[in-house]
Amino acid sequence: MKFIKWMIVMCVVFSAKSNAQNFSNLKTYNEPLVLESVGSFYVGGNSEQQTRVQIGGFFPDGNITVNQTYVSYMVPYMRQSNLSVVMIHGMNLSGKTYETTPSGTMGWNEYFVRKGFPVYIIDQVGVGRSGFNQKTYNDVKGRNQSPENQPSIIRISDENTSVNFRFTTFDGKQVENGKFPLVYFSEFSKQSIPFMSGAVPRPNPTHKNLAELAKELKNTVLISHSQSGSFPLDAALIDMSGIKAMVLLEPGGTGNQYTKEQLEKIKNIPLLVVYGDHLKNDTGVSGHSWNNYYEGWRNFVGKFNELGGNAKMIHLKDIGIKGNSHMLMMDVNNQEIANLIIDWVNQIK
Amino acid sequence: MKFIKWMIVMCVVFSAKSNAQNFSNLKTYNEPLVLESVGSFYVGGNSEQQTRVQIGGFFPDGNITVNQTYVSYMVPYMRQSNLSVVMIHGMNLSGKTYETTPSGTMGWNEYFVRKGFPVYIIDQVGVGRSGFNQKTYNDVKGRNQSPENQPSIIRISDENTSVNFRFTTFDGKQVENGKFPLVYFSEFSKQSIPFMSGAVPRPNPTHKNLAELAKELKNTVLISHSQSGSFPLDAALIDMSGIKAMVLLEPGGTGNQYTKEQLEKIKNIPLLVVYGDHLKNDTGVSGHSWNNYYEGWRNFVGKFNELGGNAKMIHLKDIGIKGNSHMLMMDVNNQEIANLIIDWVNQIK
Numbered sequence: 001m002k003f004i005k006w007m008i009v010m011c012v013v014f015s016a017k018s019n020a021q022n023f024s025n026l027k028t029y030n031e032p033l034v035l036e037s038v039g040s041f042y043v044g045g046n047s048e049q050q051t052r053v054q055i056g057g058f059f060p061d062g063n064i065t066v067n068q069t070y071v072s073y074m075v076p077y078m079r080q081s082n083l084s085v086v087m088i089h090g091m092n093l094s095g096k097t098y099e100t101t102p103s104g105t106m107g108w109n110e111y112f113v114r115k116g117f118p119v120y121i122i123d124q125v126g127v128g129r130s131g132f133n134q135k136t137y138n139d140v141k142g143r144n145q146s147p148e149n150q151p152s153i154i155r156i157s158d159e160n161t162s163v164n165f166r167f168t169t170f171d172g173k174q175v176e177n178g179k180f181p182l183v184y185f186s187e188f189s190k191q192s193i194p195f196m197s198g199a200v201p202r203p204n205p206t207h208k209n210l211a212e213l214a215k216e217l218k219n220t221v222l223i224s225h226s227q228s229g230s231f232p233l234d235a236a237l238i239d240m241s242g243i244k245a246m247v248l249l250e251p252g253g254t255g256n257q258y259t260k261e262q263l264e265k266i267k268n269i270p271l272l273v274v275y276g277d278h279l280k281n282d283t284g285v286s287g288h289s290w291n292n293y294y295e296g297w298r299n300f301v302g303k304f305n306e307l308g309g310n311a312k313m314i315h316l317k318d319i320g321i322k323g324n325s326h327m328l329m330m331d332v333n334n335q336e337i338a339n340l341i342i343d344w345v346n347q348i349k
Numbered sequence: 350m351k352f353i354k355w356m357i358v359m360c361v362v363f364s365a366k367s368n369a370q371n372f373s374n375l376k377t378y379n380e381p382l383v384l385e386s387v388g389s390f391y392v393g394g395n396s397e398q399q400t401r402v403q404i405g406g407f408f409p410d411g412n413i414t415v416n417q418t419y420v421s422y423m424v425p426y427m428r429q430s431n432l433s434v435v436m437i438h439g440m441n442l443s444g445k446t447y448e449t450t451p452s453g454t455m456g457w458n459e460y461f462v463r464k465g466f467p468v469y470i471i472d473q474v475g476v477g478r479s480g481f482n483q484k485t486y487n488d489v490k491g492r493n494q495s496p497e498n499q500p501s502i503i504r505i506s507d508e509n510t511s512v513n514f515r516f517t518t519f520d521g522k523q524v525e526n527g528k529f530p531l532v533y534f535s536e537f538s539k540q541s542i543p544f545m546s547g548a549v550p551r552p553n554p555t556h557k558n559l560a561e562l563a564k565e566l567k568n569t570v571l572i573s574h575s576q577s578g579s580f581p582l583d584a585a586l587i588d589m590s591g592i593k594a595m596v597l598l599e600p601g602g603t604g605n606q607y608t609k610e611q612l613e614k615i616k617n618i619p620l621l622v623v624y625g626d627h628l629k630n631d632t633g634v635s636g637h638s639w640n641n642y643y644e645g646w647r648n649f650v651g652k653f654n655e656l657g658g659n660a661k662m663i664h665l666k667d668i669g670i671k672g673n674s675h676m677l678m679m680d681v682n683n684q685e686i687a688n689l690i691i692d693w694v695n696q697i698k
Contacts, residue, residue, distance in 0.1 A: 024565070026388060032426040033384040037377045038459060039449035042539035047507070055504040058635050062506025068539040070445065077381040094478045096419065100388035110387060128478045129443045131542030134502035137486060141499040150490040153483035155404040157411025158396070190391035190417040193480030216373070286407050 025104030025184075033110065036079075040072040042130075043216075044209035053142040054135035067205035070095070070129035071213060073120045074109060080116020083244055083345060084217040086210065087121045090226030090252075092156050092195045094128035095121040097225065101330045102187035108329045111338050120213065124228065125206045132196035151198025158189050160285060165326040166278045175278045177323025179331035188330065197227075203234070210235035214242030221345055225249040226326065229297075233258065236266040245348055247341055248273045250326050254296020260307070267309035270348045272341065273297050276324030276331075277317040290326070310348070314340065374453030374533075382459065385428075389421040391479075392565075393558035402491040403484035416554035419444070419478035420562060422469045423458060429465020432593055432694060433566040435559065436470045439575025439601075441505050441544045443477035444470040446574065450679045451536035457678045460687050469562065473577065474555045481545035500547025507538050509634060514675040515627045524627045526672030528680035537679065552583070559584035563591030570694055574598040575675065578646075582607065585615040594697055596690055597622045599675050603645020609656070616658035619697045621690065622646050625673030625680075626666040639675070659697070663689065 045068025052061045072095060087108065089097040098121050099107040112119045123130040139145040162168045167180040174182050200206075210231060214220040220242050222232035229251020236243050246269055275297075279290040297313065304311040316324050321336065328337045394417025401410045421444060436457065438446040447470050448456040461468045472479040488494040511517045516529040523531050549555075559580060563569040569591050571581035578600020585592050595618055624646075628639040646662065653660040665673050670685065677686045 026386070026390060028386045028424075033387055035382040035384065037375070038382055038387075038423070039375060039456065040445055041375060041449055041453070042536065045539045047535075047538075050504075050506075055506060056501040058501070058503055059505050059509045060634060062508035063538075064504050064506055064541065065535070065538040072448070074387070075377075096389055096478055099421070100390055104390070107388065123478070129445055129472070129542065134504060134543040137499065137502050140489060141496050141501060143496055147490050147492055147496060150486070152405040152407070152490060153486050154407055155399075155413050155483060156408050157399075157404060157413055159411035160408045186396075186414070187391065189396075189412075189414040190394045192413065193478065194483040285409060 026100065027105050029106065031114075033114065034077040035113070036075045036077045038074050040070065042068040043071055043213045044068050044205055048133070050135050053144060054138050056134070056138055057142070066131070066133045067125050067201070068130060069125055069206055069209040069213070070123040071120050073118065074113045075118040076113045076116055078116060079118065081346070083219045083221050084118040084120060085112050085221045085223060086213060086217070087119065088210070088222065088224040088228040088231055089122075089124065090228055091197070092127075092154060092192045094123045094191070094193060096191050097327075098329055101181070101334065102184035102191070103181040103332070104184075105334075108334065108338055111335060112342070115342055118217075120217065122206070122210070122213075125204065125209070126196045126200040127193065132199045133201075134199070136199065151196060154195045154197060156192060158185070160283055161189070161192065163281065163283045164285070164288065166276065166281045166290070167325050169281060175281055175323060175325075177277070178325070179323045179333050180325035180327060181330070181332055188327070207231060207234040208238055211239040211242070215239055216242070218242055219244040221245045221247060223247040223249065223341070224251065225329070227252050229253060230255060230257075233266060236269055237262055240266055240269060243269055245270045245345060246272070247345075248297070249328055250275055250290070250293075251297055252293055254293060255300035256296060263304060263307055263309070267304060267307045271301070271304060271309065271311040272314065272344050273301055273312070274314045274328065274337070274341070275316065276326065276328055277322050312344065375449065376454050378455065380463075382463065383426040384462070385424040385426045387423050389419065391417040392420055392562045393417050393554055397482070399484050402493060403487050405483070405487055406491070415480070415482045416474050416550070417479060418474055418555055418558040418562070419472040420469050422467065423462045424467040425462045425465055427465060428467065430695070432568045432570050433467045433469060434461050434570045434572060435562060435566070436468065437559070437571065437573040437577040437580055438471075438473065439577055440546070441476075441503060441541045443472045443540070443542060445540050446676075447678055450530075450683065451533035451540070452530040452679075452681070453533075454683075457683065457687055460684060461691070464691055467566075469566065471555070471559070471562075474553065474558070475545045475549040476542065481548045482550075483548070485548065500545060503544045503546060505541060507534070509632055510538070510541065512630065512632045513634070513637065515625065515630045515639070516674050518630055524630055524672060524674075526626070527674070528672045528682050529674035529676060530679070530681055537676070556580060556583040557587055560588040560591070564588055565591065567591055568593040570594040570596060572596040572598065572690070573600065574678070576601050578602060579604060579606075582615060585618055586611055589615055589618060592618055594619045594694060595621070596694075597646070598677055599624055599639070599642075600646055601642055603642060604649035605645060612653060612656055612658070616653060616656045620650070620653060620658065620660040621663065621693050622650055622661070623663045623677065623686070623690070624665065625675065625677055626671050661693065
């Protein structure tokens with residue numbers, strides 16, 4: 001009943017057209033941005049032989065590359081740190097997460113660069129410019145596979161996002177002290193794109209690609225978010241040589257998939273976990289609960305430290321920072337959150 | 350027979366692993382890059398109500414945004430022009446086309462910024478960070494649609510690309526005077542990602558989005574490539590108010606879809622068409638022929654000028670620039686090609 005009421009309210013809230021662009025809202029800052037370099041590249045990927053049907057029917061069979069990870073980067077002209085920062089987005093999003101915010105203000109990519117860190121942003125395998133392995137979809141079209149075998153292409157509706165990401169309560173009102181700029185919700189909706197997670201092999205090649213990237217960059221801080229929450233740990237378990245610290249922003253899951261032996265292996269990498277406010281404001285859809293995730297990772301942090309690790313949990317509302325949504329990097333106080341992370345990073349040796 | 354021999358040769362050529370990353374090849378330049386601003390946003394997009402099945406089955410039905418176009422930008426601190434440049438990629442590629450080249454050298458985005466132009470790069474609707482409308486795929490999985498109705502997801506094999514894009518001849522050897530850095534072919538292969546063109550509505554929303562973008566930017570040069578060749582014209586036919594010039598790099602098709610009335614409407618926008626070398630080096634797959642396209646657009650340029658337009662065709666080999674591939678912006682002489690375009694742009698009033 002509560003759910004049905006919520007659906008009706010949300011239909012009204014989001015019936016507004018979402019085609020207004022935020023071009024005129026894009027902010028420019030007084031200080032120029034001075035870069036040593038800017039660019040992009042791919043890390044990882046492997047060649048795979050596929051049939052004509054599997055590559056879409058227009059061209060003959062042959063090799064294509066799959067499982068590569070797109071990386072864009074900016075390196076400041078005046079580095080203030082020997083650490084590089086890698087930013088990893090969550091479900092149904094892309095590297096865009098860390099670029100210009102929905103309200104047109106500076107994204108964390110630019111903010112961290114202005115603070116002197118080289119910044120690398122990825123698209124996960126299965127979304128955006130990293131692409132995905134499309135063969136099963138085309139095999140289904142060609143009747144070489146049953147439709148049931150086709151991996152779902154996942155999207156999240158605006159109605160679900162608004163509550164699930166704690167922008168609004170079930171009745172469509174902004175959460176108390178809400179920090180997400182709700183008036184620009186339609187701009188956030190545009191960032192939400194199809195996620196082909198079901199077409200991504202296990203283990204997820206993004207883990208290996210992140211480990212490789214970190215190894216190339218050397219002293220790297222991996223920052224993950226939501227569905228990618230545990231990726232820094234997964235990367236470290238493959239090769240921790242390039243990973244200097246791990247920052248998990250509102251990680252999904254609970255971290256209880258790791259064995260004691262695994263935690264022993266990676267416990268010397270400092271770990272920071274950050275959660276926003278209103279964790280019980282949730283749709284409960286698909287068994288989802290931010291509060292459960294928070295409790296799980298709080299427990300994880302405890303175990304990590306018991307083993308001699310250096311892990312810290314920041315629940316923002318406990319230190320007086322209220323109203324933050326799931327999208328910490330887009331909230332109106334996103335620079336305040338970034339500064340907390342930078343302060344923590346700077347104090348690890 | 351020729352085709353079978355080519356397939357065998359190509360299988361040998363491309364059997365090498367393609368997982369080497371070009372990280373160590375990334376070039377840094379002596380002069381810092383000084384930007385007024387950097388960032389990204391979406392243009393266009395509309396809300397669409399979809400069922401639970403259509404959005405992948407994990408979340409309840411609701412509204413999602415489709416048909417939005419991702420745009421990333423860099424604005425130089427010292428503008429040298431009142432024109433902005435918009436770069437549009439071709440089939441199976443993304444905005445990455447204009448970023449760091451496969452050999453790790455400066456992409457055209459940075460080069461044009463260093464020449465004083467604000468640069469805007471898009472991902473077409475149907476690929477990359479712009480996403481695509483996934484509902485039919487999920488409806489097929491849910492048996493609400495027949496598999497035959499599922500749009501193909503298109504990829505191009507390395508073997509086909511190498512000849513089709515005129516990097517190599519049929520026998521796997523680099524073309525004469527070849528300008529594409531063949532040793533980095535595997536890096537180019539990673540840029541080739543699934544293209545959901547069959548899921549893109551007609552007319553293509555990218556046309557309208559480009560017209561809107563140009564209108565916001567005001568004096569805009571639209572640069573298109575290959576499959577997007579005619580997009581600047583399509584955008585101009587919707588709203589030409591922001592379009593100051595059109596540059597078509599190796600456009601596909603022949604341009605003969607436009608009526609005289611349509612050409613009359615847009616003839617006052619200066620037009621430049623550029624083709625590389627070895628246009629007869631082609632696989633012939635799917636009726637494809639660069640030479641036919643070249644002849645078609647040469648004819649188009651003639652018609653445009655007969656109506657009083659200002660159109661120019663540059664066939665690079667005719668002005669002594671030999672060996673250029675289909676990927677002009679990645680060839681080793683890509684700055685020479687960029688300079689030709691910049692010189693042409695600067696002489697239009």
